[in-house]
Amino acid sequence: MSANKIPEKKGVKVLEGFVIILFTQSLGTFLSDKYDLILPGNLTGLLLLFLALTFKIVKLETVEGAANLLLDNMMALFIPLNVGLITILPKLKQEWLAILVSLLASTIIVMVVTAKTVEFTEGRRKNVKLPS
16 A cells, blocks of 8 residues: 555544644734734734635644544633632632623623624615626
């Protein structure tokens, strides 16, 4: 059997997807730090991955296995966050009112901005004449 005829293993495809995801995340962190971007590095990397998928630089099939694996195990990835939350519980008890007010205010702001955005885009869509 020649080297070209060997079937590619699923684990190799998943590993390749992880490498691409980690590369875009690392590149995003590097760019965010180097150029003092407003977006955090993780979000910049996610945006880079989105652009790579949109412009077909990266095929969806290449990262799909790794992304599904991450999504399937998402709860395990939140364990360190929850443990860290327990360690700052006394501070949360002390500042609960300020946290509650900021959560409510930010939720209301997001809802209003989303509603206004939908109104704006729907208004623009109604003004567009479709070809008949």
